[in-house]
Amino acid sequence: MTTRVPARRSNPSEQSARGKSFLEKAAYVVTPGTVVFGLLYYFGSTYRSAYYDYFGVRVSELELAPQDYVMGSTTAIFLPLLIAVVLGLLGVASFVLVDNQLSKRGLDRLRRQVSWALVAAGIGLLLLAFPVFLRPRWWQQAVSLFLASGWPRELLPPLIVAFGAILVMFGRHLRRDASRYRERVRAITDGLLIALVAMTLFFDMALYASGAGKAEAGQETNQHYMNMTGVVIHSREPISTQAYDACKDKGTGGGSYRFTCAGFRVLAKSKTRYFLLLERGKDVATLVLKDDDSIRVVVWKAS
Template identity: 25%
Template sequence: MAKRLRSLRPPAVAQPENPSRALRLLGSVIAPTTVLTGLLFFFGRQHANWLLDYFGVPLSTMGLTAQDYLVRSADGLFAPVAVVMAAMLALLWLYRFLRARLADAAWQRLLRVATPVAVGCGLAGVTVAAVGVVRPEAFASSYSVPGAGLSLGVLFLVSASRLLAARAGRALPPPVATAEWLAAFALVSVGLFWAVADYSASVGVGRALQIEAGLAAPPEAVLYSAKSLNLTAPGVRETACRNPDAAYHYRYTGLKLILQSGGQYFLLPVQWQKADGTAVVLPRTDALRLEFTAAADPDAPC
């Protein structure tokens, strides 16, 4: 009889998972990945914009794609990201090591010392960001410092909040913890984009200076065209081909290919100068042909 009564009981209904916990678990994976991808794209675009702007070429003329921006982000951004991720991983490992090795009394003493230190570092970082907003000229030599200060300051303050909760021996209510996580994530993201915007300008202009310094180095681009392009920049020489049956009737030497993307060629004269230099942007069509050589002879027949 007892067995029959047990069999007639309704099955236990599974309790729904806490939505706050599910939201945090979802955000812990998707949100950082989205921000990292956005940072790579943003850095690559700003990097290209500042590099092209140095030579007087608008970014919109090159038709760069999202893939171009992501690839370009490897120039200067991967190293700082790797350093930051390695530092965060080291801190997490240190936390786990100390928590496992220290007794409860020693751990509480460590928390009492670490909490005010985290608060002080957090307030210092936020103060730097505030100064960067009110007086940006104070960071004229490194505009990325205020953004980095905001991100680090918020992280330290969140860490202090968690340390206080650990000392009290009770966790924050799920809604409060979720709100704290969302606010901190938003502020850290703003700080990262702020820092990347200024850092990308520095890297982009730096690469432009390297390109300018290496214009005279091989290889040199030899441009063939079906029609005269009337290129009159210093150091660029036009040679009319004598063969009337040739597919390309004009030859240009003294050029350097800088970038090819979006169906466009971006070339610079090897004698280009910032003061009065002319950049050349040509569509990639069948009417043009490029050859590359270690040393082009401007007097050679075509």
């Protein structure tokens, strides 16, 4: 007599786990990393583009590697990202505190009033902020009385949009409606509002990265480029009419490199070219020299 052993039914979760391919499993890890790397690359390129544009150099001419852009992104996004995280934590803590206070008995009416007030305030901010992106004259005249030009004026409209969307979400979540249909509508609305907040914060951080690059270049100019590497150029011929005063002609007895040009600072170095700055009074000249055997570059350190 033979006894049949019933086959063990596998758990659906185990079946789904076995059914997933290696690529599907790797996607959970690779996709977030790819998105983060792409964001760092974008903000880093925005920062460096603004920095070198200040000196009249296109960043595409520098032949920078992707890791160079990513390394520059830390300066561009650390402060706004830190502020966004802190404000987000404060916002969540405030919502939890208000929600707990309004959950007490006898406060249902007040809860509905606060909910509608937050939704109305958020919608009002959204209706106000979206036209501001077009920068109408009345807005420029109004903010010029309170805000200085530059970052404050540029960053304010996106922040108003994000704050308005967050108020709408908080107000809707204070309304505890058990209806399944309304729950679906709220989920869809929350998704759209979260996307709106993400887009406005992305736009704001891009503006900040660009402003940070320009500010860094302006600070270098105010410090007379002391943080940049100084070089002396030995050349067979005068390197430029703009730098003629900075070059000394040693005559035929000077050897192969007849001209010696001092006072340059290295802005950047690509594979084939030098990008140099020469300060001339209140002005600065940006020179591009081909890195070949016609010049010899000597690094010097100011005392």
